[in-house]
Amino acid sequence: MNKHTHLNLDARILIETLLNQQHSFKSIARHLGKDCTTISKEVKSHICFEKSGISTDDGSAVYRIRFGCARIYSG
Numbered sequence: 001m002n003k004h005t006h007l008n009l010d011a012r013i014l015i016e017t018l019l020n021q022q023h024s025f026k027s028i029a030r031h032l033g034k035d036c037t038t039i040s041k042e043v044k045s046h047i048c049f050e051k052s053g054i055s056t057d058d059g060s061a062v063y064r065i066r067f068g069c070a071r072i073y074s075g
Contacts, residue, residue, distance in 0.1 A: 007032075007042055015039060 011032055018028045025043070029036040
């Protein structure tokens with residue numbers, strides 16, 4: 001595992017996607033070949049929660065996980 005390297009945009013998009021699919025930090029770390037602490041710190045420093053416009057049967061809002069306050073990808 002590389003020390004002191006930043007995660008690139010592709011890695012951040014993968015983290016975002018896998019978090020939205022309910023993967024654990026450990027599972028994501030295995031995908032990226034990084035330590036789970038790296039993933040945890042990345043998420044803690046860049047995560048945002050966005051209302052998805054969907055609600056559950058009991059009426060509570062559903063939130064989508066994404067990085068930063070602006071979209072990091074278009075699509």
